[in-house]
Amino acid sequence: MVNMWKFLVFFAAVVVWLDSSQGQREYLTTVDGWNFYKVRAVGAMTNTKIKATCEATGMRYPCHYSGNDGCNRWWASDCITYDDAGVICHTPGVLSANLCGDTDHRYCQPLDDTFVYIPNWQSDDSAYGVDYDTHSMALHGANYNNMYALCADFDWCSQAQCPHGWDCQDYTFYFQCVHPDQITSRMAPYQCSSASCPDGMYCTEEGVASFSCKTV
Numbered sequence: 001m002v003n004m005w006k007f008l009v010f011f012a013a014v015v016v017w018l019d020s021s022q023g024q025r026e027y028l029t030t031v032d033g034w035n036f037y038k039v040r041a042v043g044a045m046t047n048t049k050i051k052a053t054c055e056a057t058g059m060r061y062p063c064h065y066s067g068n069d070g071c072n073r074w075w076a077s078d079c080i081t082y083d084d085a086g087v088i089c090h091t092p093g094v095l096s097a098n099l100c101g102d103t104d105h106r107y108c109q110p111l112d113d114t115f116v117y118i119p120n121w122q123s124d125d126s127a128y129g130v131d132y133d134t135h136s137m138a139l140h141g142a143n144y145n146n147m148y149a150l151c152a153d154f155d156w157c158s159q160a161q162c163p164h165g166w167d168c169q170d171y172t173f174y175f176q177c178v179h180p181d182q183i184t185s186r187m188a189p190y191q192c193s194s195a196s197c198p199d200g201m202y203c204t205e206e207g208v209a210s211f212s213c214k215t216v
Contacts, residue, residue, distance in 0.1 A: 023057050025151070028110055029098040032082040033155050036062070036095055038114050038148035045115040045141030045149070046125040051078075054151035058172050062091045062152050064118035064128050074128075076119040080152050091116050091150065092130055092137070106135040115141045116150040159198050160213070174201070179209035 025039040041053040054061040063079035065071045071089035075081075084094045088103045092114070096105035105111050112132035121128065122140060129139030129147065141147075156175035157168035169176045179190075190211050192203035197213035204212045 023053070025057060026148075029095055030155065031084070031094060031098060033158050034062075034080060034082050034152045035155055037151050037153070038111075039151045040146070041115075041149045042146055045127050045129060045144045045147050047117050047119065047127050047141075048125055049141075050115060050117045050127045050149040050151075053149040057151065059151040059153045060172075061117050062150055064091055064116050064121070065089050066091060066094065074118045074121065076117075079117060079119075080154075082152075092128070095150075105130050106132070106137050108132065113147040114150050115139070115144070115147055156213075161196065161198060174212050174214035176206060176210060176212040181209065 023039060025037040028036045028038060030036070037059065039053050039057055039059070041049050043049050050061055060080050062082070063076055064074035066084040066089060067075040067079060067081035068083050071084060074090070087094050087097050092105035092108075092111060093103035096108040096111060097103045099110045100108035102108070108130075109132050111130045113130070115127040115129040118126075118128040122142070124140070124142040126143070127141035127149075128137075129141050129144060130137050131139060153172065155170060157170045160168040160175050160177065162168050162177035163179075166177045166179050169178060189208050190205055192205055192211060196203040196211060201213040201215055204214065206212050
């Protein structure tokens with residue numbers, strides 16, 4: 001009976017640890033304005049799990065391929081597209097080049113236990129994984145549990161055109177420019193113009209001293 005209670009206490013502790021660790025993220029690197037993270041997931045590392053884990057943290061997810069200029073074999077339209085600068089087509093290799101100076105991601109420690117979304121690869125919905133300890137790649141995610149999902153969040157403020165002295169606030173699909181002066185009654189209401197936002201985004205007046213730029 002004592003052993004049974006010890007087992008139950010241990011099992012409960014593991015469940016609590018898994019629940020508390022889910023969604024924990026670690027910044028990896030930035031490529032073409034996209035900030036890449038490894039995010040703790042709970043459960044089998046399938047494509048479905050990768051997608052759900054990234055979206056639960058308010059981020060998007062890359063595919064195994066970048067989706068840029070001919071790099072679309074393992075890519076789908078729901079994944080992000082980024083410029084791999086001709087380094088290599090696959091995302092683990094691009095990140096490895098940034099992090100470790102070489103595209104061989106098997107030997108890049110920051111990518112250890114990471115899994116990336118890869119459409120139409122395996123019938124069991126496996127994501128593509130990397131194990132630094134054994135220098136292995138192409139791990140079938142359906143056979144691995146509680147690892148890390150590769151997720152991405154675009155750094156909108158890197159392209160922001162906020163007026164001088166205004167603050168930029170970065171959100172998932174847009175950015176907002178806010179004047180730091182709280183006494184807004186002294187200011188004329190901001191009026192959007194064609195120069196307010198980068199190409200492909202539209203401007204919305206958010207009040208006297210604030211406006212946002214959102215994707216169309």
